[in-house]
Each structure stands twice: as C-alpha cells, then as structure tokens.
Amino acid sequence: EAGVTQFPSHSVIEKGQTVTLRCDPISGHDNLYWYRRVMGKEIKFLLHFVKESKQDESGMPNNRFLAERTGGTYSTLKVQPAELEDSGVYFCASSQIFTGVPYFGPGTRLTVT
Amino acid sequence: DQQVKQNSPSLSVQEGRISILNCDYTNSMFDYFLWYKKYPAEGPTFLISISSIKDKNEDGRFTVFLNKSAKHLSLHIVPSQPGDSAVYFCAASLNTNAGKSTFGDGTTLTVKP
Numbered sequence: 001e002a003g004v005t006q007f008p009s010h011s012v013i014e015k016g017q018t019v020t021l022r023c024d025p026i027s028g029h030d031n032l033y034w035y036r037r038v039m040g041k042e043i044k045f046l047l048h049f050v051k052e053s054k055q056d057e058s059g060m061p062n063n064r065f066l067a068e069r070t071g072g073t074y075s076t077l078k079v080q081p082a083e084l085e086d087s088g089v090y091f092c093a094s095s096q097i098f099t100g101v102p103y104f105g106p107g108t109r110l111t112v113t
Numbered sequence: 114d115q116q117v118k119q120n121s122p123s124l125s126v127q128e129g130r131i132s133i134l135n136c137d138y139t140n141s142m143f144d145y146f147l148w149y150k151k152y153p154a155e156g157p158t159f160l161i162s163i164s165s166i167k168d169k170n171e172d173g174r175f176t177v178f179l180n181k182s183a184k185h186l187s188l189h190i191v192p193s194q195p196g197d198s199a200v201y202f203c204a205a206s207l208n209t210n211a212g213k214s215t216f217g218d219g220t221t222l223t224v225k226p
Contacts, residue, residue, distance in 0.1 A: 004156070033212045042115065043157065043202060043216040056213060091156050099209045101147065104156030 002026065004105035006092050012111045018080040021108045025074070025094030031055075032075050033095075033102055034067060038088035049075060050098070082112045116140045117205050119217035127225055132190040134220050136203030139184065143205035147214060148177060148188045151200040160201075161188070164209070193224045 005024045013019050025032045034046040046065070047057040051072035060067070064083070069075040079086050089109050093102035118137045126132045134148075144165040149157035163170040163177045163186065170177050176189045190197055200221050204214035 031212055042218045045213050048212055095212055099211060101159045101211045106156050
C-alpha cells in the first residue's frame with residue numbers, strides 16, 4: 001500500500017510569487033491534514049479535511065493560504081503571494097478514521113527568497 | 114506560548130543504554146499523548162501513545178510514562194540502538210483527536226555505537 005505522497009519535495013520561489021503544494025493521501029483515508037514546521041520548531045496544525053469538506057481550518061495563518069480537496073482525494077495548498085516567513089516544511093498526513101493516528105508524508109520544503 | 118515543550122533539543126547516549134526523552138505540557142485538558150520519530154527527509158512516524166487514563170504504556174523497547182499531576186511525560190528506549198537516532202516529537206491532543214495534535218519542538222537523539 002502506497003503511503004502519503006507530496007509534491008514537490010522542494011520548492012524555491014521569490015517573495016510575491018505563488019506556489020501550490022500537492023498531497024496524495026493513502027487510498028481510502030477520508031481524513032487529510034496539513035501541517036507546517038518553521039525553522040526547526042514545532043510542527044503546527046494548519047487544517048483538517050474530511051473527504052472534500054474542511055472540518056477545521058483554525059491553524060491557517062492568514063488568507064494568503066488556500067487549501068482545497070476537490071473530489072475528496074488529493075489536496076492542494078496554495079500560497080499566494082508568498083512571504084519570507086512562509087518558508088518551512090509543509091507536511092500532509094491522512095487517517096482512516098476521525099480519531100485515528102495520522103500517517104505523514106515526507107513533506108515539501110518551501111523556501112521563499 | 115507553547116503548550117507542549119521539549120526542553121532538551123538534543124540527547125546523546127551510548128548503544129545499549131537507556132534513552133529518556135522528556136516532554137512537558139500546560140493544558141490540563143489534553144487527554145491523548147503521542148510520540149513520533151522522524152528521520153531526515155522523511156515525515157514523522159507514529160511510535161507510541163498513551164491515554165490520560167493510564168500512566169504507562171509499553172511497546173517492545175519503548176515505554177511512555179505519563180504524570181498528569183506534573184503535566185509531564187517521558188519516553189524510555191531500552192536498550193538504545195544506533196537506528197534509534199532520529200528527531201523525536203512529543204504531541205498532545207484533545208478529545209483523542211490525534212490529527213489536531215499540538216507538537217513540541219522535537220529532541221534529536223543520537224545513539225553512539
């Protein structure tokens with residue numbers, strides 16, 4: 001069974017540009033989460049999808065971040081326009097049940113210059 | 114203010130000895146605690162968890178202890194092996210919603226042969 005995959009693995013963009021990160025959860029996992037780790041600090045929850053619906057987006061930093069999960073399969077996280085402080089590693093995770101322990105993807109390292 | 118703290122950024126132990134990783138939390142409402150292990154360029158992998166109704170959970174070489182009155186938990190690895198070298202994250206959640214956990218900054222464990 002394939003794990004959670006994320007694309008790209010690394011992205012370098014200039015301040016003001018747009019970047020879209022993609023996450024493919026484990027097949028059959030209705031719950032999908034996005035997290036961010038900045039500067040080697042804690043991993044912070046961003047949002048939670050149940051199928052295609054946003055269950056909880058309380059961790060989204062501001063309206064420059066837009067997450068979607070059309071069709072309830074893969075998800076995208078768009079940052080527009082990117083700022084320097086958006087640099088970090090963005091993790092996606094999925095779980096089968098609402099209270100299940102999530103399986104993490106390898107992350108996308110975003111560098112904004 | 115961080116609700117989950119791992120005050121030791123790094124820990125070095127000799128192979129075969131015990132590794133003890135510590136974690137403190139401030140929110141007394143947390144009811145489910147997890148430890149994740151993370152290798153470079155990979156996402157965190159679930160290691161072991163404990164519910165707030167227990168004070169100990171053991172899985173092979175890994176044991177997690179919870180002291181609710183002190184708001185403290187620890188992960189013991191016995192015996193430590195070089196393959197255990199990784200970053201260990203402590204996480205805490207409300208209503209056993211593991212996907213929306215609050216993480217610590219992580220502790221880098223190095224096990225020397």
